[in-house]
Amino acid sequence: MMGKIAIVILRFAFGGMFFYSGLIKIRDPLQFLESVRGFRFFEHLSSLSGIEISGSPWEAWIAMGLPWLELICGACVILGIFDRGALAILCAALGAFTIAIISAWYRGLDIYCGCFGEATPVSDYRITVLQRVVMLAVGLALLFFSFRENRAKALAERA
Numbered sequence: 001m002m003g004k005i006a007i008v009i010l011r012f013a014f015g016g017m018f019f020y021s022g023l024i025k026i027r028d029p030l031q032f033l034e035s036v037r038g039f040r041f042f043e044h045l046s047s048l049s050g051i052e053i054s055g056s057p058w059e060a061w062i063a064m065g066l067p068w069l070e071l072i073c074g075a076c077v078i079l080g081i082f083d084r085g086a087l088a089i090l091c092a093a094l095g096a097f098t099i100a101i102i103s104a105w106y107r108g109l110d111i112y113c114g115c116f117g118e119a120t121p122v123s124d125y126r127i128t129v130l131q132r133v134v135m136l137a138v139g140l141a142l143l144f145f146s147f148r149e150n151r152a153k154a155l156a157e158r159a
Helices: 002-027 029-038 041-049 055-079 083-106 125-158
Strands: none
Touching: 002 029, 002 055, 002 083, 002 125, 029 055, 055 083, 083 125
């Protein structure tokens, strides 16, 4: 019983964090766009491939679409609707964010985290990466428990 309460609390915290994060970014998409541009990720990819890619359209798509994805998936996690899919999407996004932060750290970029709307400079990459890894671990644990709970229900129905 105590484990189920902890899972519900984690679901609300995890889903609520993404719901709030998405909502804040939706209210000020230009601020988030500037944070996305700070990673200069598409610029980096084009130099690796030798193909000229204009980053602005891709960055704009990310800045306009990602907040809605976070908002919808966060709501799904909180409400328990399509929760496994929402958790998988959010975990994949967290993995991508973590890789992007590590890439910026490796390239010596001074980035601003636009996670919760206000662009705050990343002062310690180690702490920022550790925070993302802990959030990813929580998301993966919730995903695991969601699959386990679904399997237990399916087995109970067969019996």
